[in-house]
Amino acid sequence: MTKSQSLFERAVQRIPGGVNSPVRAYGSVDETPRFIDRADGCQIYDVDGNAYVDYIDSWGPMILGHNHPLIREAVVKASEKGLSFGCATEREVEMAEFICERIPHVEMIRMVNSGTEAVMSALRLARGFTGKSKIIKFAGCYHGHTDSMLVSAGSGVMTSGVPDSAGVPEGCTRDTMTAVYNDLKSVKALFESAPGEVAAVIVEPVAANMGVVLPDKDFLKGLRTLCDENKALLIFDEVITGFRLAFGGAAAYFGITPDLVTYGKIIGAGMPVGAYGGKKEIMDMIAPAGPVYQAGTLSGNPIAMAAGLAQLTYLYEHPEVYTHLTEKGQLLFGGMQDLLKKNGLPWQLNHIASLGSLFFTDQPVRDYTSAKTSDTAKFSDYFVGMLRKGIHLAPSQFEAMFLSEAHTEDVIGETLEKAGQVLLSL
Ligand code: KE4
Numbered sequence: 001m002t003k004s005q006s007l008f009e010r011a012v013q014r015i016p017g018g019v020n021s022p023v024r025a026y027g028s029v030d031e032t033p034r035f036i037d038r039a040d041g042c043q044i045y046d047v048d049g050n051a052y053v054d055y056i057d058s059w060g061p062m063i064l065g066h067n068h069p070l071i072r073e074a075v076v077k078a079s080e081k082g083l084s085f086g087c088a089t090e091r092e093v094e095m096a097e098f099i100c101e102r103i104p105h106v107e108m109i110r111m112v113n114s115g116t117e118a119v120m121s122a123l124r125l126a127r128g129f130t131g132k133s134k135i136i137k138f139a140g141c142y143h144g145h146t147d148s149m150l151v152s153a154g155s156g157v158m159t160s161g162v163p164d165s166a167g168v169p170e171g172c173t174r175d176t177m178t179a180v181y182n183d184l185k186s187v188k189a190l191f192e193s194a195p196g197e198v199a200a201v202i203v204e205p206v207a208a209n210m211g212v213v214l215p216d217k218d219f220l221k222g223l224r225t226l227c228d229e230n231k232a233l234l235i236f237d238e239v240i241t242g243f244r245l246a247f248g249g250a251a252a253y254f255g256i257t258p259d260l261v262t263y264g265k266i267i268g269a270g271m272p273v274g275a276y277g278g279k280k281e282i283m284d285m286i287a288p289a290g291p292v293y294q295a296g297t298l299s300g301n302p303i304a305m306a307a308g309l310a311q312l313t314y315l316y317e318h319p320e321v322y323t324h325l326t327e328k329g330q331l332l333f334g335g336m337q338d339l340l341k342k343n344g345l346p347w348q349l350n351h352i353a354s355l356g357s358l359f360f361t362d363q364p365v366r367d368y369t370s371a372k373t374s375d376t377a378k379f380s381d382y383f384v385g386m387l388r389k390g391i392h393l394a395p396s397q398f399e400a401m402f403l404s405e406a407h408t409e410d411v412i413g414e415t416l417e418k419a420g421q422v423l424l425s426l
Pocket of ligand 1: 115399
């Protein structure tokens with residue numbers, strides 16, 4: 001028995017499903033979840049000493065690679081002054097100023113502890129600011145586990161086959177309307193079904209929780225127009241795309257300005273940080289400045305701020321990282337497309353910059369319905385084959401591959417070689 005297996009046996013006794021987040025249980029792939037001991041650069045090492053090239057990157061935060069010295073030093077240095085005070089600190093001001101002075105549509109920002117908390121707060125703010133209750137989301141998009149968003153969600157909800165979570169009373173989702181990604185007509189119809197009632201549309205500007213699904217050319221622009229016409233706010237959930245597609249996220253990449261944006265992952269560099277931000281006129285509604293309540297014991301935690309600020313500063317001062325990530329993405333995903341063309345399996349490969357997903361289906365994947373045509377059993381075989389060759393992919397068809405600055409050309413070449421061998425065996 002491996003140490004991962006024995007740890008998993010122990011874990012399931014005391015932690016639901018043996019994990020603190022469902023996707024880590026490898027529920028949709030036929031393999032024992034790996035318990036990780038340490039990570040460095042693009043490599044992770046499990047408790048049995050096996051090394052893997054990591055394409056999860058902690059689901060996005062590790063854009064500079066694991067255990068980056070700059071970030072580690074910032075955390076160690078900050079921790080020497082104490083971990084948490086429950087009082088305001090200079091570093092929170094520095095973090096807020098750093099982001100607001102560089103992201104034009106973020107005039108004010110509030111730190112929280114996760115992407116879920118950022119979304120939950122942004123939705124409450126949108127409702128408080130507009131005085132309206134309805135929210136439009138998209139099937140297959142995942143915005144964390146706040147009750148009102150667990151409707152046709154993506155990510156682990158999709159993997160676990162639970163279209164709507166148990167324990168969510170109908171009242172919590174009554175005001176959530178679900179549209180079809182890349183289908184502006186479906187959004188227009190929802191607005192028309194509830195005239196003057198929609199507070200906001202929330203969207204993953206590049207969906208990455210039904211696997212990666214790119215927005216059609218005018219999709220985001222169309223959402224902007226529909227929100228303006230209906231006096232609703234446009235919320236970009238940039239928990240994955242923020243500071244990844246570009247320093248300004250998808251908003252900068254596509255040139256569309258949201259009213260509110262949510263962040264997570266990269267903003268904390270691996271520490272628990274989420275944030276939501278937008279125009280001052282809207283953000284001033286948040287307590288204690290305004291009537292929309294939101295709070296958090298560890299929000300703006302000084303250690304987390306040190307880590308996040310170190311990573312964001314590096315990304316801002318080294319814009320070449322984004323060029324590198326695009327080049328790495330072209331090398332990896334372009335290389336995979338070349339392999340797949342020769343392979344004969346039904347496949348789709350959606351990718352943008354350093355994000356990508358391989359689907360085993362012959363249908364173009366452009367929304368929740370088409371994503372679900374993927375052969376998840378085939379994906380499981382692919383995942384297990386790659387894992388056994390030392391390549392650690394996301395253990396679900398409906399997640400993304402994440403590249404980091406630490407993935408070198410050689411490592412990507414090695415990944416492609418192994419992918420070729422595994423694909424041939426499927
Ligand atoms: P967290 O609460 O997990 O920090 O963020 C929720 C969230 C919000 N919005 C988007 C677009 C997200 O992708 C996420 C979380 N992403 C998943 C990965 N698909 C986190 C991994 C997990 O659930 O363990």
